[in-house]
Amino acid sequence: MFHVSSPINGHPAAGQGSSMHGRTVLVVHAHPDDEAIFTGVTIRRLADAGARVVLVTATLGDLGQARTPLRAGETLVQRRTSELEQAAELLGVARLVLLGRRDSGLPGSIDNLHPDALAAADAELIAVRLAELVEAEGAEAVIHDDDAGIYGHPDHVAVNRIGARAAGLAGVTSYQTTVDRDHLHDARPHLVHAAARATALPFGVARSEVGLALAATPSELAAKRAAIAAHASQIGPAELAHASFDDAYGYEWYLRTGGAGILDDLATGPAVTRPAVLATAP
Numbered sequence: 001m002f003h004v005s006s007p008i009n010g011h012p013a014a015g016q017g018s019s020m021h022g023r024t025v026l027v028v029h030a031h032p033d034d035e036a037i038f039t040g041v042t043i044r045r046l047a048d049a050g051a052r053v054v055l056v057t058a059t060l061g062d063l064g065q066a067r068t069p070l071r072a073g074e075t076l077v078q079r080r081t082s083e084l085e086q087a088a089e090l091l092g093v094a095r096l097v098l099l100g101r102r103d104s105g106l107p108g109s110i111d112n113l114h115p116d117a118l119a120a121a122d123a124e125l126i127a128v129r130l131a132e133l134v135e136a137e138g139a140e141a142v143i144h145d146d147d148a149g150i151y152g153h154p155d156h157v158a159v160n161r162i163g164a165r166a167a168g169l170a171g172v173t174s175y176q177t178t179v180d181r182d183h184l185h186d187a188r189p190h191l192v193h194a195a196a197r198a199t200a201l202p203f204g205v206a207r208s209e210v211g212l213a214l215a216a217t218p219s220e221l222a223a224k225r226a227a228i229a230a231h232a233s234q235i236g237p238a239e240l241a242h243a244s245f246d247d248a249y250g251y252e253w254y255l256r257t258g259g260a261g262i263l264d265d266l267a268t269g270p271a272v273t274r275p276a277v278l279a280t281a282p
């Protein structure tokens with residue numbers, strides 16, 4: 001069942017640069033916080049260029065643990081929903097769509113078998129619904145996890161299957177979110193390091209396999225940092241304050257299936273300032 005939230009009005013995308021006005025992208029993620037961690041710079045840049053970004057979040061991360069106290073009567077799902085809405089607004093998302101699936105556990109966990117778990121869902125059914133959303137929105141590309149789910153989490157693997165299939169059904173370009181593991185070998189820590197330790201699987205792809213990399217401008221990186229910080233129930237300040245933050249989070253990486261599309265334009269388009277080379281964080 002699709003739950004469609006109200007449009008977020010915080011960042012009217014047009015105005016700062018309208019080179020991508022009228023163009024739309026669907027960004028699909030497994031959990032609240034993935035949009036900020038893996039695609040925050042990309043979403044902010046798309047929005048700043050005038051594109052409409054529709055963010056689809058498949059679960060509300062119900063299996064996470066709250067690092068910050070919940071209010072009386074507040075559930076973790078309520079907290080994570082409001083954090084997600086805040087992050088989406090900071091990134092300039094135009095519409096947030098919640099699929100309402102249950103979080104799955106780590107590989108092999110019994111939680112993967114729960115009937116509502118994303119990992120146990122009928123991927124074809126969800127892909128068909130997403131393809132309908134692509135068509136209804138007139139989206140020209142779908143962004144989703146890579147084949148291995150970036151670091152092997154069953155929900156991220158499911159998002160790969162669903163996103164790739166939806167793009168195929170709708171006949172649009174598909175961009176797979178990944179990470180450059182060679183870069184992150186040097187620029188650490190990144191949250192994916194701890195995530196990959198939890199799944200005990202390798203993460204990302206080798207640098208030579210990366211199809212497209214975006215480097216953040218300082219303001220895009222600031223928006224990404226704020227969006228990650230919005231997920232305070234999951235991510236503490238120490239994880240954002242380390243010296244390698246800019247180097248670890250200042251880049252986003254993709255593999256492409258299909259013809260060159262909007263992210264290629266974003267990386268090279270004349271209306272978007274060429275990314276500045278990042279200085280080392282103080």
Ligand SMILES: [Zn+2]
Pocket residue numbers: 030031034153156
């Ligand atoms: Zn995730």
